[in-house]
Amino acid sequence: MTTLQQSDHGGDVRLTGISKTYDNGFTAVRPLDLTVPQGSFFALLGASGCGKTTTLRMIAGLEEPTTGTVHLGDQDVTGLPPYKRPVNTVFQSYALFPHLDIFENVAFGLRRRGIKSVKKQVEEMLDLVQLGEHKRKKPHQLSGGQQQRVAVARALINHPKVLLLDEPLGALDLKLRRQMQLELKRIQTEVGITFVHVTHDQEEAMTMADTVAVMNQGRVEQLGAPTDLYENPGSTFVANFLGTSNFVEAEIMGRAGDALTLRAGDGKLTLPADRCSAATATGGKVLVGVRPEKISLTHADDAAGIADGRNRITGRITESSFIGVSTQFVVDSPLCDAFEVYVQNVERDARLVPGAEVVLHWNPAHTFGLDAAQDIEAGVEKVSEDAAA
C-alpha cells in the first residue's frame, strides 16, 4: 500500500518532446508534449498506425524514445528499463503466461519483487475481478472476458502509479465490451490509479475516459473532455473520427455581436464566433460543421412553421434507413451531396421517404466552424479498415 500513498502527490505522467523514429526510418510519434493528471482516466484515441501504442510503450519502457523524456511525478524514468518502472500494462490479447495458473499469473509481479506471503493479496484481487473459484485454472481454460480480467488483476495487484491499457477490449465481442467498459471504469474509480487507455474505438474512449487525446499521424490533434471534443472539434479529422459530421463550405459575410453571418450558396447561416477555430475575418472561407443528430427534418410543405433564427438548408431525401431508436436519412442538397441526419423515432412523419423535398434546420449554437484549408474527408472511417480492426 505504500506505493499507493506515495503516489498521492505529483503522480502525473509527463511526456516532454517525446518522439519515436524506428531504425527503418518510420516515424511513429512526432515530438509531443502530454501531461496525464494523477488519478485520471486518460484515453489515447486514434486509427491503427497513429502512434498511440508506441506512446504507451514508451511510458511502459518497452520502447526507447528517440528524443524527449518521460516523467512519473518528479522522477525521470526515461532511462529506466520496464522492470524498474512503477507502471504496469494490460497488453493487447492479454499476454497471460500460459504455463502458469491464474493464481500464479496474478502473483507474478509480487513474487518478482520478493514478497513472500502473496496468498491473501492475490485472493483479494481475484475476488475483486470475480475469479476466485478459477484460481487453479490455466489461462487457456478461461473465456476472453475472464482472461481480460486476469490481465487487469495481474497489473493492478502491484499498485502501479499508472496502469497502461493497450486496446484491452479489442478481442471481446460487442456486448462483453460494453460490460467491461463499465467494469474498468468502476475499478478505476475504486482504486484511484491513473489509467492510460489506448483504443481505436471512439465510443469506448468517450464512455470511459475523463480526458481524450485524439492522435493522428504521430501527433495529438486535439485533447479534451469527451463532450468538448464531440461538440467542438478543432479539425475535420476529430469531427469525423469522433462520430459523424456534415460539412458545408461557407464565406464569412460579417459579424453581429457574438455570431458570425455566413453565406453558403444562396443561403445564410449563423455560427457563434467562439465556436469557430478558423480566422473570422470578413470574406474568409470556413467549413461549417454540424452533427447529424442536431438536425431536424421538416417536409418542405411545412417549411413556414420553422422557427426564425434557425440555420436552414433545403434538400431532397435520397436514402433512409430505420434502425430502431432512430431513422438515418441521407439528404441531397446543393451545398453538400450527402447530408446525414439522424431523427429520433418519436413522431414519425410518413411523408419523409426517399424523394421527398425537405428543409434541414438546427439551432445555430450546434454549429462549429473549421479552417477551410483541410481535407473534409480526414478521419472518415473506411469500411475496409473497420473490418480489419
Next chain:
Amino acid sequence: MRWLRKNLVVIAGLITLAYLLLPNVVVTVFSFNKPKGRFNYEWQQFSLDAWKNPCGVADMCGSLSLSLQIAFWATLGATALGTMIAFALVRYRFRARGAVNSLIFLPMAMPEVVMAASLLTLFLNMGAQLGFWTILIAHIMFCLSFVVTAVKARVMSMDPRLEQAAQDLYAGPVQTFVRVTLPIAAPGIAAGALLAFALSFDDFIITNFNAGSTVTFPMFVWGSAQRGTPVQINVIGTAMFLIAVLCVLAGMMVGRRKNKTVS
C-alpha cells in the same frame, strides 16, 4: 463386403502398425531364445538365460555404458548450444543471419559416410587422439542441427509480448528467461534433447570412423554380428524399447493428471 468398407481405415491402420512393430516383436521374441550355434537367427527354445545374465558377453556392457555416457554428454552439449542458436536466429537480427540459418542444416543434408570420412581426415590432420572425445565432438556436431530445428519451431511460435509482460511485472532479464522464456520453450527443448539422445546412442557410421580403438554399443553389435550374435543384444534392445515406452506412458499419465486437477 459392407463390413469391409466400414472398417477399411481401421484395417489399413492395423497393417501399418504391424509393419512398424514387427521388427520390435522379433527382437523381443528372440531375446528369449536359446540358440544352438553362435547365431541367434533360428528359434530353438524358450529360455530366460540371457535376461538373467545380460552382461554375460565380454565387453558388451562396457560398450553400452560408453554409449550411454556419450549420448548423455552429446545431448547436453547439443541441447545447450542448439537452444542458444535457435534463440539467436529467431530473436535477433545480425549480419549473416540468413547464411547461418541455412548452413545449420548442412550436416543433416550431407551423406553421413562422407561426413564421417571428412571428420576423420580433420581429426588426423589436427593430430587428435581418436576415442571418447572425438566421438563426443562428432556427435554434438550432427545433433546440433536437429536440436536447432526443434527449438526454433517452438521459439518462433512464442509471443514476444509474454516476455515484455514479464519485464513489465518487475522481472529482470535473468528472471524473465528463467521464469517465462525457458518454461514456455521447454517442450521444444525437450523434443530436441530426446532426438539428440536417440541419434547419438545408435549412431554407427560417424562413430565407427572416428572411434579409434574405442567401442560403442552399435559398434559392438556390428562387430559381433560378424562372428555370431549373442542373445544379450536382443535383451538390451528390448530393455531400451521398454524404457522408452514406459517414459512415454509416464509422460501421458502426468499430462492427464495435470488436466484433471485444473478442469
